Amino acid sequence: MLTISNLQAAVEGKEILKGIDLQINKGEVHAIMGPNGSGKSTLAAVLAGREDYEITGGSVTFEGEDLLEMAPEERAQAGIFLAFQYPVEIPGVSNTNFLRAAVNEVRKARGLEPMEPKDFLTTIREKAALMEIDQTMMSRSVNEGFSGGEKKRNEIFQMAMLDPKLAVLDETDSGLDIDALKIVATGVNKLRSPERAFVVITHYQRLLDHIVPDFVHVLYKGRIVKSGGKELAHELEAKGYDWIKAEFAEEIAS
Amino acid sequence: MTMSAETLDLKDKCILDFQSLEASLNGQSKTPFHAVRKQAIERFAELGFPTIRNEEWKYTNLMPALKAEYVLSHGLQSQVLKTTLTAKDVAPFLVPSMKANVLVFVNDSYAPELSTIITTLNGVTVSSFAEALQRSPELVQKHFARHAAFENDALAALNTAFAHNGAFVGIAEGVVVEEPFHLVFVNDARRNAVLSQPRNLFLLGANAEATIVESYHTIGSHQGFMNVVGEVMLEENAVLHHYKLQNDAENSTFVGATQVHQEASSVFNSVVISLAGGIIRNNLNTMLAGKATDTHFYGLYMVGGKTLVDNHTLADHAMPHCTSNELYKGILDDRSIGVFNGKIMVRQDAQKTLAYQSNRNILLSPNATMNTKPQLEIFADDVKCSHGATSGQLDGDALFYLRARGLSRERAQALLLYAFAGEVIEKIRIEALREYVDTIIAARLHQEELKAA
Ligand SMILES: Nc1ncnc2c1ncn2[C@@H]1O[C@H](COP(=O)(O)OP(=O)(O)O)[C@@H](O)[C@H]1O
Ligand SMILES: [Mg+2]
Numbered sequence: 001m002l003t004i005s006n007l008q009a010a011v012e013g014k015e016i017l018k019g020i021d022l023q024i025n026k027g028e029v030h031a032i033m034g035p036n037g038s039g040k041s042t043l044a045a046v047l048a049g050r051e052d053y054e055i056t057g058g059s060v061t062f063e064g065e066d067l068l069e070m071a072p073e074e075r076a077q078a079g080i081f082l083a084f085q086y087p088v089e090i091p092g093v094s095n096t097n098f099l100r101a102a103v104n105e106v107r108k109a110r111g112l113e114p115m116e117p118k119d120f121l122t123t124i125r126e127k128a129a130l131m132e133i134d135q136t137m138m139s140r141s142v143n144e145g146f147s148g149g150e151k152k153r154n155e156i157f158q159m160a161m162l163d164p165k166l167a168v169l170d171e172t173d174s175g176l177d178i179d180a181l182k183i184v185a186t187g188v189n190k191l192r193s194p195e196r197a198f199v200v201i202t203h204y205q206r207l208l209d210h211i212v213p214d215f216v217h218v219l220y221k222g223r224i225v226k227s228g229g230k231e232l233a234h235e236l237e238a239k240g241y242d243w244i245k246a247e248f249a250e251e252i253a254s
Numbered sequence: 255m256t257m258s259a260e261t262l263d264l265k266d267k268c269i270l271d272f273q274s275l276e277a278s279l280n281g282q283s284k285t286p287f288h289a290v291r292k293q294a295i296e297r298f299a300e301l302g303f304p305t306i307r308n309e310e311w312k313y314t315n316l317m318p319a320l321k322a323e324y325v326l327s328h329g330l331q332s333q334v335l336k337t338t339l340t341a342k343d344v345a346p347f348l349v350p351s352m353k354a355n356v357l358v359f360v361n362d363s364y365a366p367e368l369s370t371i372i373t374t375l376n377g378v379t380v381s382s383f384a385e386a387l388q389r390s391p392e393l394v395q396k397h398f399a400r401h402a403a404f405e406n407d408a409l410a411a412l413n414t415a416f417a418h419n420g421a422f423v424g425i426a427e428g429v430v431v432e433e434p435f436h437l438v439f440v441n442d443a444r445r446n447a448v449l450s451q452p453r454n455l456f457l458l459g460a461n462a463e464a465t466i467v468e469s470y471h472t473i474g475s476h477q478g479f480m481n482v483v484g485e486v487m488l489e490e491n492a493v494l495h496h497y498k499l500q501n502d503a504e505n506s507t508f509v510g511a512t513q514v515h516q517e518a519s520s521v522f523n524s525v526v527i528s529l530a531g532g533i534i535r536n537n538l539n540t541m542l543a544g545k546a547t548d549t550h551f552y553g554l555y556m557v558g559g560k561t562l563v564d565n566h567t568l569a570d571h572a573m574p575h576c577t578s579n580e581l582y583k584g585i586l587d588d589r590s591i592g593v594f595n596g597k598i599m600v601r602q603d604a605q606k607t608l609a610y611q612s613n614r615n616i617l618l619s620p621n622a623t624m625n626t627k628p629q630l631e632i633f634a635d636d637v638k639c640s641h642g643a644t645s646g647q648l649d650g651d652a653l654f655y656l657r658a659r660g661l662s663r664e665r666a667q668a669l670l671l672y673a674f675a676g677e678v679i680e681k682i683r684i685e686a687l688r689e690y691v692d693t694i695i696a697a698r699l700h701q702e703e704l705k706a707a
Contacts, residue, residue: 048658052650076660088655092673098656101669105660141673142655158659 001026001063001197002047002166008057009046016042018222019058024166027194031208031233032201034219035241040201041085043219044170047199048082049075062166076102077109079165083155083172085201090142095154098142099124099161106162123161131157131187149180156187167191168199173207185210205237220244264320264449265302269295271329272415287387290399294414301408313593313625314535314564319507322477327361327450328416335361337442339473344368347438347471352686354434354467355380361442362419362450362480373433377426377462380435383453386422394422397455401485401541402513409509413451413483420452420482423466427459427489434465434495434684439482441506444474454484458492458520467687469499472506482510488520490544495683496524501694502531504559511537518544518573525681527691528555528563529698539568542576542604551580554678556695558587558619566595569611571604571634578608583678584615585671586622597629598641604634611641616648616674668699 002024009017016039024030032040046053047060049072060067062078070078090098104114115123124138131153143151152172159167169188173181188198188211200211208216208230216232217224220241225248226232236244272295276283303320304311325331339360348356357380358368364382371380379386387394404411421437441448458464472478488494500508508531514522528534540549555563569578584592594613615624628641648670656666675695682688 048654050654071663072654072657073660073662073666076658082658084655084658088649088651090652090655090670090673092676093669098659098669101661101665102656102659105662105665109660162659 002067003061004058005060006058007043007046007060008055009042009053010056011042011053015056016053016222017046020219020222020224022217022224024197024199026165026197028215029192029198029200029211029213031213031216032199032219033203033205033216033233033236035245036203038219039222040219041170044082044085044168044199044201047075047168048072048080073105076162077106081159081162081164081167083152083159083167083169085170085174087143087146087151087155089144089146091144093142095138095140095142096124099158102158103161127157127160130160130190132183133157148175149177152176153180153183153187156184160187160191165195166197166199168201170201171203172200173202173204181207182210205233208233218244220248264324265299267324268326268329268412268415269299271326274330275328275416285391287391287395287398291415291417294399294404294411297404298408298411298415301406301411304408310566310595313591314533314562316507316509316533319477319479319533322447322479324449324477324479325446326416327363327448328418332361334446335442335448337361339365339368339440339442341368343473344438344440347440347469349436349467349687349690352434352436352684352690354436356436356438357421358438358440359419359421359452360440361448362439362452364419364421373431375429375431377429378431379422379424381422383420383422383455384418386424386455393424393457394455397457397485397487401487401515402483402511407511409481410483410511413453413481413511416451417453417483420454422454423456423464425458425462425464425492428461429459430463431465434467434687436467436469439468439470439480441472441478441480442474443472443476443478443505445476447477447479449479449481451481451483454482456484456486456494458488458494460489461491462489463493465495465497465684467497467499467684470502470506470508470510472503475505478503478506480506480508480510482508484510484512486512486514486522488514488516488522490517491519492517493521494523496522497682497684497687498524498526498536499691500527500531500534501529502534504530504532504561506531507533509535512539514540516540516542516544516547516549519546520544521548523550523681523683524552525678526553526565527678528553528557529694530557530559531561531563533562533564535564535566537566539570540578541570541572542578543572545573546575547573547577549576549578550681551578551582552678552681553582554584554675555582555592556585556675556698557590557592560589562591562593564593564595568597568599569609571598571600571607571609573603574605574607576604576607578610580611581678582613583674584613584624585618585675586615586624587618589619589621591622592624592626594624594626594643595629596627596641597631598639600632600634600637600639602633605636607634607637607639609637609639613643615645616671617645668701672696672699672701
């Protein structure tokens with residue numbers, strides 16, 4: 001589904017991703033872990049098409065297409081969804097209007113008619129209930145005045161509405177209490193299917209108790225320095241990141 | 255011929271027209287009202303039309319607009335302006351489904367046959383300015399040019415010199431009028447270039463409440479110049495909701511001054527919407543002459559082409575415990591030019607003043623420009639004042655967020671602009687007017703379907 005080869009990216013002349021290789025097939029859940037500043041959010045943003053990053057090398061293909069040639073909206077329409085680490089507040093744009101526009105754009109790209117208003121409202125109600133999102137939040141401006149937890153739940157809610165093929169969750173767990181974490185995890189697990197893939201970026205192993213990954217990768221200083229199964233997350237939890245830092249300090253310096 | 259020589263032409267023409275007007279007055283030239291007009295033309299003769307060397311007109315060059323061969327609406331040749339507009343001609347200027355008193359002025363003359371008065375309350379006087387002057391000369395003279403100073407304002411002086419036509423709205427003490435007064439000013443420039451100069455006077459007695467909408471329009475392809483002065487008197491506790499709607503043709507030049515005088519606990523709510531035109535200059539001043547007044551200035555200018563929109567505002571805090579709150583927002587495309595000059599004056603006695611001002615602009619084109627100048631002059635110590643101004647592009651994070659959800663760049667941009675404008679549009683209290691403005695903006699942004707939601 002997604003093939004990342006030797007991907008390199010820089011911002012303001014500073015190299016951040018230094019050659020990432022990753023193969024993601026449909027149905028798989030990949031966790032990406034790593035200390036702060038490793039480049040996790042950068043990788044997510046590059047996949048979603050953020051233009052602030054300069055691609056200095058490598059390639060990314062999504063279902064056979066050159067992803068890096070696509071505009072952010074084309075990627076979303078093709079089925080890529082990024083749950084933002086910091087969801088953006090957009091005053092004056094109501095959640096409902098925004099979602100209707102988004103859902104219909106994505107449907108249009110799939111050759112579907114705009115959703116009937118009635119169906120749209122029913123779907124909203126159903127998915128919002130799942131994420132324990134209050135109906136009053138729907139008439140409010142996008143993310144405006146939402147608590148940290150509400151913003152994160154809203155991201156997963158949007159994901160459920162947009163029905164992506166590949167979802168990248170960037171630290172959706174950070175700042176959540178255990179109850180909110182469970183809601184998010186339940187929402188994600190409901191969407192797990194043989195047709196859909198996930199990239200779950202997290203700093204902690206905690207989330208991975210609830211969303212059990214097929215693969216775990218450790219991103220450090222712009223490189224994937226270790227890959228393994230779900231037990232790698234437990235190892236990291238037990239040993240901490242210092243172990244990675246020590247082990248790879250030399251290698252990366254050289 | 256040089257530009258300044260041609261400018262002199264219009265100035266001389268105005269002075270000449272005044273003299274002939276005066277000659278035709280016979281006995282009436284001795285009235286105190288006319289004495290003020292005389293002072294005004296003298297002052298105009300001294301000042302002349304402002305050039306960009308005048309600090310107040312630094313970014314707004316009227317000179318090209320003064321070149322046309324204007325016929326003054328209330329002058330020597332005003333006979334040639336006698337015009338026959340039909341209800342059909344003015345229909346596009348009305349706000350659909352707004353239940354209002356509609357007063358139409360063509361080349362600043364009141365056109366009763368095109369107007370509709372629906373309010374029948376006692377204590378409501380609505381007429382042309384000329385009629386009010388004839389009926390209640392003392393009342394009109396008591397306020398005429400008492401609020402809108404022309405000492406340093408050539409255009410106000412010129413308007414004052416020719417003051418005759420325009421609207422009068424008088425609301426007696428304690429009377430609350432639900433239906434808005436929509437004053438529709440039309441320049442009929444089909445046969446000649448027209449310089450019209452409506453003079454308006456709105457008097458609200460203690461505890462009275464009213465809503466006034468002013469809109470300005472040009473018909474025809476000759477130049478239309480409208481130079482308006484409105485004086486507004488709000489007695490204690492009076493409330494006025496005031497709207498200005500400007501969606502005019504490219505061949506129009508508009509200069510309008512609204513001078514408000516607020517007595518204690520009065521409320522003045524103003525929303526100025528400028529969507530199109532040639533040159534638009536709005537002066538909006540309020541004198542907070544009583545305690546505990548409340549003032550809201552909202553403005554939205556959303557223009558493209560070569561339109562210039564210049565908003566000069568002044569909240570003059572002379573008494574304690576008054577609040578003024580100002581938000582002007584601009585969206586400038588193509589080669590359009592925006593000017594915002596917002597002044598907050600807090601005089602020595604105006605303790606416990608709350609005065610806020612914000613001017614936010616989005617430039618959609620590299621050729622659009624915005625000149626913004628906040629001015630705070632504070633002579634009292636126990637006050638809370640703030641101001642802020644921004645000009646720039648749309649929020650990149652918000653744009654990316656929307657695009658990452660599948661919205662095209664154009665769609666995302668339109669959605670953000672619609673929301674940006676919405677913050678001012680929502681201040682319009684008349685639902686039909688709000689809908690009307692909203693529809694124009696949604697259509698301009700191709701966001702009809704979102705509006706319907
Ligand atoms: N827009 C940016 N401008 C400048 N530096 C950036 C920008 N985005 C990320 N960086 C830098 O790139 C590095 C990786 O950041 P990030 O991808 O956010 O890491 P992570 O998500 O793993 O914590 C950090 O050193 C960060 O300061
Ligand atoms: Mg991050």
